[in-house]
Amino acid sequence: MADPSHIPPAAESPARPPIELRDVSLGFDEKRVLEDISFEVPRGATAVLLGVSGAGKSVLLKLILGLLKPDSGEILIEGDNIAPMNETSLYAFRRRMGIVFQEGALFDSLSVYENVSYRLREEGERDEEKIEDRVRQVLGFVELEEAIHKMPSELSGGMRRRVAIARAIISQPSIMLYDSPTAGLDPVTAHTINALMAKMRDVQHVTSIVVTHRIQDALLLSGFIYSAAEQGLHPVTANGASQAAEATQFLVLKDTGLYFRGNRQEILAARDPYLHGFVK
Secondary structure, X not given: OOOHHHXXXXXXXXXXXXXXXXXXXXXXXXXXXXXXXXXEEOOXXXXXXXXXXXXXXXXXXXXXXXXXXXXXXXXXXXOEEOOOOOHHHHHHHHOOEEEEOOOOOOOOOOOHHHXXXXXXXXXXOOOHHHHHHHHHHHHHHOOOXXXXXXXXXXXXXXXXXXXXXXXXXXXXXXXXXXXXXXXXXXXHHHHHHHHHHHHHHHOOOOEEEEEXXXXXXXXXXXXXXXXXXOOEEEEOOHHHHHHHHHXXXXXXXXXXXXXXXXXXXXXXXXXXXXXXXXXX
């Protein structure tokens, strides 16, 4: 079996940020949800998206996926504005993305193998040997190869979430979107999911946005670096501080706008009552 740590990363185009929003606004009926949102996520970086319930975090992910259209503004994926694109044109861009939902969204009637391989088959792969090899690679990456023939009903919540990550990365996306990936999990299992997200960032150099209500997740992602050689997370040292700062940024939504953008040190030092509510 191929070493899962040697799964080749997605092709890179360093000249353009993988994700960039320019003055994006959206409303439903008369209610404004997002107003003039602008930010970019550098290649290989993670943006942690925070905000109270209803602030528009999940809506923002749907805009980036092209599932919703903004009322105004541009959403650039690898430099191309997807906002005006039709469904046929969007398909190619969605192939570059993986998404993990809070509930995992597995097909209960399919085995782990069938769930993880689903996207490959949907994209037209028919070589069963290639499919099995790739499935075993990504299950090895999330440390779940032994569960390959199990059904979702036989898995714990944390295992289901890891299978969802394996399914999301099967086609080697250059962008990952996580919608509350640790919600409802115990602290130990949540740590495992966070380690996998850091592994995708630090080993595969995948660009990602993480929606979360748990500041513990954000602080772990910004304070630890995944070591492929030692197969685990390690606290950031003085030498690695700049690397971690560049790898993780914090985006905070409030009252339809982008209220804060900064690094770990800046959000921890904030005395603003709204920001302090996330880090206390």
